[in-house]
Amino acid sequence: MPGKLKVKIVAGRHLPVMDRASDLTDAFVEVKFGNMTFKTDVYHKSLNPQWNSEWFKFEVDDEDLQDEPLQITVLDHDTYSANDAIGKVYIDIDPLLYSEAATVISGWFPIYDTIHGIRGEINVVVKVDLFNDLNRFRQSSCGVKFFCTTSIPKCYRAVIIHGFVEELVVNEDPEYQWIDRIRTPRASNEARQRLISLMSGELQRKIGLKVLEMRGNAVVGYLQCFDLEGESGLVVRAIGTACTLDKLSSTAAFLPACNSPSKEMKESPLVHPPSHGCRSTHNSPIHTATGSRLTQNFSVSVPTLIYTGMGSGSAGKEGGPFKALLRQQTQSALEQREFPFFTLTAFPPGFLVHVGGVVSARSVKLLDRIHNPAFVGIMGNTRSYKLLDWNSFNSDEPETRDAWWAEIRQEIKSHAKALGCHAVVGYSESTSICEEVCILSASGTAAVLNPRFLQDGTVEGCLEQRQEENLPAGCGFCHIPYDELNMPFPAHLTYCYSCRKQKVPDVLFTTIDLPTDATVIGKGCLIQARLCRLKKKAQAEANATAISNLLPFMEYEVHTQLMNKLKLKGMNALFGLRIQITVGENMLMGLASATGVYLTALPTPGGIQIAGKTPNDGSYEQHISHMQKKINDTIAKNKELYEINPPEIPEEIIGSPIPEPRQRSRLLRSQSESSDEVIELDLSHGKKDAFVLEIDDTDAMEDVHSLLTDVPPPSGFYSCNTEIMPGINNWTSEIQMFTSVRVSRLSNINLTNQTLNKNFNDLCENLLKSLYFKLRSMIPCCLCHVNFTVSLPEDELIQVTVTAVAITFDKHQAVQTTKTHVEKSLQRASTDNEELLQFPLELCTDSLGPHPFSPAKEHLESASSNSGIPAAQRAVSVEKASPLTEGHFRQRSAPACANSTVGVVKMTPLSFIPGAKITKYLGIINMFFIRETTSLREEGGVSGFLHAFIAEVFAMVRAHVAALGGNAVVSYIMKQCVFMENPNKNQAQCLINVSGDAVIFVRESELEIMSTQQPIASCQPACGGGEIAT
């Protein structure tokens, strides 16, 4: 009996009136865990009952503790008829299962009903006593920590990063069971909510077991998704990166000085003058496999956008031999793994050695119906919705899904190999389902990694690390990772504009965040490619074939759009690239979002040239030249807007001619081991030059127009889809996370691709404009982590959901920094202070033991990146600042506490909170809600309904975080927002799935007080650690 769960029901408030006669309620509570149920007494005639129950104790296996949610139901007692349910609270007790997270869950939870929404609140206290049991980890994986954050969490350091973990669980969707015809919508929704809760618990436990097998203790970048496959079932799948994490000592975590917005500018690298010229390559191998079974039949994989880095083995370079060694080590470290994938998007310094480019694969599948009546019968008899091991019933099912994903991952792996990379970072997977067709997508960034973090304390790894660090900081990752002489596809390379020693591609696309040590010029911006393609309505195979045929063209066009827009912004690299292809009944939508930046290491991009087909026509020529002028103006304007002003340098220094701007696009024959027949298709625009746009038909005209219609955000606004905005590093503390949803109906039935494209483009642009307008009071501010999701819920409906966070920054400081930029023409992209705190510390400790010869340089770097201020000086400055700040703080905080009765919980999709330090991770939040209404008009129509629901979801997330003792959710993501309406029946239904990490943060201003209250001596050794190392 390894665990005892204890629950106490304290009180309720704001309950709804359940008895019209008395305008009051006779409420009682049922507490259920697994098969056991307890009840409180009925508290008569009150809307604010005080139950103050005894402790209800459940003695359970820790396996159940992980899988089962605690279910609390509030009911109205009725003497004569059945008791009426008021609503429920599901509490995931997982955070109580690991020692470092929360110890108690206690607070007010909204009572939620799937038909009525939130109906009052209930105060609950939950505790878990875990018994020490030697066999504890046999079935359960209690103790493995989960993080949604896609970087190493702030108060931990990575000892080893083990690698990819994945799992999926399949079940029948209760909504599609026969019993659903006779039960109420409420019962059906609750069955679904409970089932998904169970499935995610089980999934998490299974992933945890895999982590333990790998001897890790945590999963970082945990991403769990649901595939609502309709009649064929419900799939819950998750991927993540297994790690061994060490908690940083609390003294270090509380050191404010180390983490003060450091003046990195001071140590920005040498000025490396870039020249211009650009080039890119687009590779689109198409695999069309022919199999025996239909479900396996359609598999279109499009590993697109392979942007090269450079080969490292080239002779004559000093780094050569070391690099070869490094390569071998990494290879051997990674080869043991089936899939050398990492869901992380930001890495410890030195982890990422080279970046190859984006690799992606897609596959179209037909979903199979489940014909298994026995299954339902058994489900009905036993524990009503308890998950059954599917394997024992239908051995085919999970295997199919597993096989599908394995196939795709294999493909990704082979594409990475083709780029000379051993690993894929920033890896993610997604699906789009319409009826019985499902598109599976996977994408990531091919990369070469430093083995140091992959193995336990490897000495050799650090030796190589040293070699890399000799290069000027901030350009290493741009260097192409494979042999220049043996390129997998033609690409134009130039010598790195930073170090001039290694080769770099002209353009770099990645799915990761901008590395903290990367140097950029100016600011970044959000770049989107938007695309629609009509498709004939079809059934089954015909439909899948049609989609398969369309996909490569879409990929190609999305890529071309991205390229053009990037050029138009005068930038040369994309980070955080995410391409989403959505399938609907009669169309396909493609939406790619990324953050464009100007990397100093890469060549200056060339412009865009327009060419006409009929050169003799005078007026036409004039038109062309007019367009050309417009484009050139836009580029110039953008350069000014984003402060892109690379210094001019003589070309000779680069030692490479300015490449003619051109683009080649050909199909890469994949080196995957799959026996599929591979057909090569050439999708390029013939042999024309890359950034020459040919206006030969209306299509192309549209393209050019759409290029120019994208309006920049109003002044004072910036936007990006990465964690932090390149070029802004003086965040102030105000943040506003939001979700915005729009559903548009396409009016005319005779749609063409052009009108569709325009509609879609307008929809996205207008949405952005609305956001800028709404948040205008926060100017100057930046929209970070802008995440667009497109879905096609019905024939003529397009739904766009955006979640992002607006963060204010200090404009005056920004002006100053840009001034220094102009002077230095260089700037460090890094802004994430926290990261600077932990990894240098790690380097120090690492270098203590095994490297007596550890060069001083490392120490210098780590010390300077801490803040550039010597430790002693820092301590002094803290001391000086303290008396004032303390007074301020006390004055400020006192009234705030008195006024607000509900604690503020911040939510952000980012992994950090500006101006604050995360001191503790309390556990993962993973919640799934369904809301349904049969009185849509009365609830304010679709907008009123969804607005209220999303507000309620936020409230429930905040309540859970507050009950865990937290004051923020970081890495928050709304993974699903499925909205269905039937206005004729006055009905609507919506499913929302959100997740994030519950944390406790402390404002930096408050930290200072805390640290001054501690003896200064305690921070001295921590800061001085680096010195001892030397």
Add this chain to the structure above:
Amino acid sequence: MTNELDIFVGNTTLIDEDVYRLWLDGYSVSDAVGLRVRSGILEQTGATAGVLQSDTMDHYRTFHMLERLLHTPPKLLHQLVFQIPPSRQALLIERYYAFDEAFVREVLGKKLSKGTKKDLDDISTKTGVTLKSCRRQFDNFKRVFKVVEEMRGSLAGNIQQHFLLSDRLARDYAAVVFFANNRFETGKKKLQYLTFGDLAFCAELMIQNWTPGAVDSQVDDMDVDLDKEFLQDLKELKVLVADKDLLDLHKSLVCTALRGKLSVFPEMEANFKNLSRGLVNIASKLTHTKDVRDLFVDLVEKFIEPCRSDRWPLNDVRLFLNQYSASVHSLDGFRHQALWDRYMVTLRSCLLRMYHD
């Protein structure tokens, strides 16, 4: 292409003060958009009309959802659905409960019943306040009235506690409740010149001095009703005008004291008996509900209008009333000094406040 659904939900609920005002003022979404366009916001921000429309709709929807909570402001503080900083919560509540001068003058002293609610159309037309806004203000009055009607303790304090209003606004509501409960007539033409501020001032004084709460802070309805015993006792003052000797003595005391100090001394001397009779008769009639309702009409007719027609300066009125009240203490035959003071202190201040054009 039309947007079927268009929403924005922030973790911190966004409140646009300007849109909130438009919403409170009862403008429809399209009217509000029109007004915002005219305010020049499009030029300032570079937004399009579509963006403005969507933004306005969104705010209106939020306000609509918040309205339910605003009906019981403590709920707004404790609810979990909308995360709103305390200062913004206070602003939402304060503005929601604020009312228009023009509107309040129309309903002040009227019964807060369905009948009055039906007249809101006319009030709206008359005052230029939109019907929607009139309804909100009327419902606010009624809601506050219902909650505090039968409560113990200070009226303004109760209102402040249950509706979280500012001190000033809570006192205004106390006046509204007091007027509504006692049904004082304020709508007559000759009372039109009185502002809500004048009447609220009077109400506050009357609450302080003329209610049961003035003598005992532990009784029910302590602040909303006039003290019945006190009204009964006021009949005793009648002797001041009924007893001819007493009246003459009173007059001579006042005239002696004020001789040479008033610019309108002759008029005062001539009118003394009329004025005194007026003031004392008002007091003695207050046992009848009808006469309580007409209190302000009587004050204007019996005192303010005569003085005004003789062009008394305000300062002379003040000197007269002071002397008039004080001289009673020198009347040996008069035994109700305390009662006189309780009546006259309040009345004097009210009259002075009401004495203007």
